[in-house]
Amino acid sequence: MKIRIMEALDIDLEKEMWCCNRCGTELTGAGDNYKKGCLVRERLPSEVHEPLVEDSSFSFAPDPDWCRLIEFYCPRCGVMIENQYLPPGHPITHDIELDIEALQQRYGADSQTGSLSRK
Ligand SMILES: [Zn+2]
Incomplete structure (x- = not known):
């Protein structure tokens, strides 16, 4: 049984895996940081925040010495799957930690198949 956690991120309660919501690919163990199973791309803010006036260097892009855009892909x-701004060199953040057992109990009771069990 899969539950959607974010727009493009599911959790598979039986396999205890983070999965891509679009193609079903298993990213990493549900107890781990889902970002570890993603492709990671670091971008300069200026690539995303284009100049507001033609032939001008003025934009609202944050200073790249202080801030990078980190993107996570299936x-x-x-x-x-996710993106965030972080200072250059900052470790990847761990932003979602679920109580897998509680979820299994909750959804296992609903399905009444008894197929959900801890390893
Ligand atoms: Zn995918």
């Missing part, structure tokens, strides 16, 4: 289908 390694198979390429859908963007």
Whole structure:
């Protein structure tokens, strides 16, 4: 059974895996940071925030010495799962940690198949 956690991110409660919502690819173990299973791309803010006036360097792009845009993609289908701004060199953040057991109990009770069990 898969539950959608974010727009392009599911959790598979039986396999205890993070999965891509679009292509079903298993990213990494549900107890781990889903970002570890993603393709990661670091971009300069100026690539995204284009200049507001033609022939001008003025834009609202944050200073690249202080801020980078980090994008996380499904390694198979390429859908963007998450993105965030971080200072250069900052470790990848761990932003979602679920109580897998509680979810399994909750959804296992609903399905009444008894197929959900801890390894
Ligand atoms: Zn995918």
